[in-house]
Amino acid sequence: MTGIAFLIxxxxxxxxxxxxxxxxxxxxxxxxxxDGAALRILIEDEGAVDD
Amino acid sequence: MNASSPRASTAALPETLFAVPAMRCAACISxxxxxxxxxxxxxxxxxxxxxxxxxxxxxxxxxxxxxxxxIAALGFESQPLGDELAGIADDxxxxxxxxxxxxxxxxxxxxxxxxxxxxxxxxxxxxxxxWLSALIALPTVAYSGRPFxxxxxxxxxxxxxxxxxPISIGVVLTTxxxxxxxxxxxxxxxxxxxxxxxxxxxxxxxLDSVMRDRARDGVSALLKHKAAGALVLxxxxxxxxxxxxxxxxxxxxxxxxxxxxxxxxxxTKGRSHFDLSLxxxxxxxxxMMVGDPVHAGTLNIDAPVEIRITAAGASTVLADIAxxxxxxxxxxxxxxRIADRAARYYAPAVHMLALLSFAGWMLxxxxxxxxxxxxxxxxxxxxxxxxxxxxxxxQIVAAGALMKKGILVKDGSALERLAEVDRALFDKTGTLTxxxxxxxxxDALSAADKxxxxxxxxxxxxPLSQAIRRALEAEGTVAADTENIRExxxxxxxxxxxxxxxxxxRPDPADAGASLAVQFSRxxxxxxILKFEDALRADAEATLRALKALGIDSSIASGDRAEAVQPxxxxxxLTAQTAMRPQDKLDAISRLAAxxxxxxxxxxxxxxxxxxxxxxxxLAPASASDAGQNAADAVFMGDSLAPVAxxxxxxxxxxxxxxxxxxxxxxxxxIAVPLAIMGLVTPLIAALAMxxxxxxxxANALRLKGAAR
Numbered sequence: 001m002t003g004i005a006f007l008i009x010x011x012x013x014x015x016x017x018x019x020x021x022x023x024x025x026x027x028x029x030x031x032x033x034x035d036g037a038a039l040r041i042l043i044e045d046e047g048a049v050d051d
Numbered sequence: 052m053n054a055s056s057p058r059a060s061t062a063a064l065p066e067t068l069f070a071v072p073a074m075r076c077a078a079c080i081s082x083x084x085x086x087x088x089x090x091x092x093x094x095x096x097x098x099x100x101x102x103x104x105x106x107x108x109x110x111x112x113x114x115x116x117x118x119x120x121x122i123a124a125l126g127f128e129s130q131p132l133g134d135e136l137a138g139i140a141d142d143x144x145x146x147x148x149x150x151x152x153x154x155x156x157x158x159x160x161x162x163x164x165x166x167x168x169x170x171x172x173x174x175x176x177x178x179x180x181x182w183l184s185a186l187i188a189l190p191t192v193a194y195s196g197r198p199f200x201x202x203x204x205x206x207x208x209x210x211x212x213x214x215x216x217p218i219s220i221g222v223v224l225t226t227x228x229x230x231x232x233x234x235x236x237x238x239x240x241x242x243x244x245x246x247x248x249x250x251x252x253x254x255x256x257x258l259d260s261v262m263r264d265r266a267r268d269g270v271s272a273l274l275k276h277k278a279a280g281a282l283v284l285x286x287x288x289x290x291x292x293x294x295x296x297x298x299x300x301x302x303x304x305x306x307x308x309x310x311x312x313x314x315x316x317x318x319t320k321g322r323s324h325f326d327l328s329l330x331x332x333x334x335x336x337x338x339m340m341v342g343d344p345v346h347a348g349t350l351n352i353d354a355p356v357e358i359r360i361t362a363a364g365a366s367t368v369l370a371d372i373a374x375x376x377x378x379x380x381x382x383x384x385x386x387x388r389i390a391d392r393a394a395r396y397y398a399p400a401v402h403m404l405a406l407l408s409f410a411g412w413m414l415x416x417x418x419x420x421x422x423x424x425x426x427x428x429x430x431x432x433x434x435x436x437x438x439x440x441x442x443x444x445x446q447i448v449a450a451g452a453l454m455k456k457g458i459l460v461k462d463g464s465a466l467e468r469l470a471e472v473d474r475a476l477f478d479k480t481g482t483l484t485x486x487x488x489x490x491x492x493x494d495a496l497s498a499a500d501k502x503x504x505x506x507x508x509x510x511x512x513x514p515l516s517q518a519i520r521r522a523l524e525a526e527g528t529v530a531a532d533t534e535n536i537r538e539x540x541x542x543x544x545x546x547x548x549x550x551x552x553x554x555x556x557r558p559d560p561a562d563a564g565a566s567l568a569v570q571f572s573r574x575x576x577x578x579x580i581l582k583f584e585d586a587l588r589a590d591a592e593a594t595l596r597a598l599k600a601l602g603i604d605s606s607i608a609s610g611d612r613a614e615a616v617q618p619x620x621x622x623x624x625l626t627a628q629t630a631m632r633p634q635d636k637l638d639a640i641s642r643l644a645a646x647x648x649x650x651x652x653x654x655x656x657x658x659x660x661x662x663x664x665x666x667x668x669x670l671a672p673a674s675a676s677d678a679g680q681n682a683a684d685a686v687f688m689g690d691s692l693a694p695v696a697x698x699x700x701x702x703x704x705x706x707x708x709x710x711x712x713x714x715x716x717x718x719x720x721x722i723a724v725p726l727a728i729m730g731l732v733t734p735l736i737a738a739l740a741m742x743x744x745x746x747x748x749x750a751n752a753l754r755l756k757g758a759a760r
Binding site for chain 2: 004008011012015016018019022023026032033034035036039040042043044
């Protein structure tokens with residue numbers, strides 16, 4: 001039975017971590033431009049070739 | 052949001068938003084973001100591809116036209132977005148999403164604990180699990196329940212009731228009772244039911260709100276603004292860019308050919324043609340000279356003029372129409388959505404049932420504790436989980452399908468109203484027709500003439516010249532080399548080819564008749580008359596037939612002259628009313644409404660704005676003025692009229708599915724409620740019934756994916 005004393009807090013803690021991560025990403029604009037993010041990966045990012 | 056992104060470290064600079072509807076690929080993003088900062092005065096650019104917007108931070112002295120030119124130099128058309136559009140972030144969706152995330156998290160954890168209780172945990176373990184559930188559920192209900200509590204409270208304060216009242220009472224009562232059960236170490240706690248209810252309902256709300264945001268983003272990216280400002284001549288004869296809301300009567304503004312006016316005024320210098328179609332719907336340009344009044348929103352076509360401003364901002368004719376529109380829109384805001392209409396009957400019924408079962412069990416001698424437990428079970432089981440999803444789930448799937456077909460529906464109530472229409476009024480210019488003149492007799496020109504005509508036409512911004520250019524370029528004509536091309540304002544264009552003089556000009560009225568025409572003449576050859584027509588949209592006839600088949604009669608309500616409307620009316624076999632002012636269109640709609648019709652208004656111009664707002668439902672093409680697009684319930688893209696019928700059909704299909712969903716949801720209640728009243732419903736059964744009915748309703752809604760065929 002003592003197992004539960006560890007396991008339940010761990011389970012809840014992990015869930016809370018996920019929730020916190022979601023809130024963080026929402027606040028930091030990770031979901032603002034979903035289509036754009038999919039395309040940005042295709043941009044060659046060697047901007048150093050500016051003239 | 053943009054300010055916190057790593058690129059925009061220049062937070063102190065002013066930031067302006069532009070809509071760039073033409074961006075389509077990764078290359079566009081990098082071209083804009085890497086290209087724009089090379090322009091002096093622009094510090095950084097950040098693209099939001101989903102909203103088709105670009106946020107540009109620039110030096111305070113860099114003006115909007117400069118930035119637009121810089122964007123144009125990269126090959127993109129752009130429109131500055133006013134603050135009122137840029138300001139509305141998707142706050143309400145975000146709020147709902149957060150509440151939904153919290154409820155989802157809590158639901159899963161409580162469910163985990165509940166499953167072990169259901170599978171036989173007893174004694175101390177069960178109490179511990181109930182306490183843990185309470186620990187999770189209380190903050191969740193307080194946080195995620197707010198949208199419902201707020202709406203229920205405001206409804207109650209106005210002595211009305213809505214769907215949120217039974218939800219709020221159910222959730223609060225359930226939580227309180229479960230807490231009490233937990234205190235006394237009872238066998239059943241309904242925390243899982245309360246939180247799951249919140250989660251499913253929030254999902255429905257969130258879908259609804261996402262749909263509204265998505266359509267709004269689409270529409271605002273399409274918006275073509277009236278002139279954002281004007282070049283104003285100051286006392287010392289220098290010109291300076293002044294934003295539209297800073298223009299004052301008495302100022303002199305310089306308006307170049309091809310610009311829209313930002314204020315009403317009187318011409319003090321120059322003479323030009325003006326395209327008034329935005330205000331009157333009239334397709335032929337009007338000649339204006341010194342002393343003539345001109346209005347904000349009209350387009351100066353062919354020569355620069357100076358205009359003394361007589362009215363700016365809120366006192367322009369444009370603003371008057373906007374006010375008329377606002378008043379007309381109030382009838383629409385009185386529309387009651389189907390879910391709320393259902394709630395009007397549903398909510399009292401639910402309360403009554405719960406109350407009756409409480410009273411019944413009390414009378415049967417069950418004791419207040421058990422009676423209350425049963426009443427709560429009834430409340431929970433009847434709480435409109437599936438009902439809350441029934442409408443938004445169907446509407447968002449339908450709106451998604453319509454969006455793929457190029458029809459942007461602004462919100463769910465628009466779909467409901469669209470399904471009910473039984474009468475259609477069409478504007479002519481820009482709605483039944485494409486809204487720009489097209490050359491109809493290109494064959495009248497010999498192959499030898501065409502290159503010269505193209506060379507002449509290319510030199511002018513007059514709509515007829517542009518039409519010639521489009522028609523000839525589409526044929527593959529290559530322009531000839533000519534010399535001394537010059538445009539004679541109000542008359543035509545002339546040029547020289549070696550010694551030969553050639554002209555493209557307005558014809559003698561006797562030759563041309565009533566229609567739009569241009570004549571081409573060269574030294575020794577006979578004069579060629581080129582005729583133009585505002586062509587009908589593709590599928591116009593088929594669309595009207597389709598509407599007829601749907602039981603919708605159509606007619607034309609146009610601001611144009613009778614002679615201009617007649618050919619269109621005859622071609623489509625429609626009755627028409629002509630020379631209507633915005634107020635007349637409003638009256639026509641209210642007459643039809645008084646006769647019991649639900650009118651669908653389809654129009655594009657500013658002059659249609661009030662009618663679009665007043666119609667039971669309204670559609671506008673994407674080429675419409677921004678006022679038209681704002682007032683319409685849905686905007687369709689492309690040169691075809693077919694989306695009108697598609698939208699009505701899809702709206703009716705949606706309504707059918709919504710009704711089926713209601714039947715499913717109520718059918719589930721008919722089975723579950725008697726069980727609950729008999730006291731047979733345990734939390735396990737409540738949880739199962741609730742989720743399965745929600746899933747069935749959503750699955751039924753998914754059938755609408757192909758609704759927009």
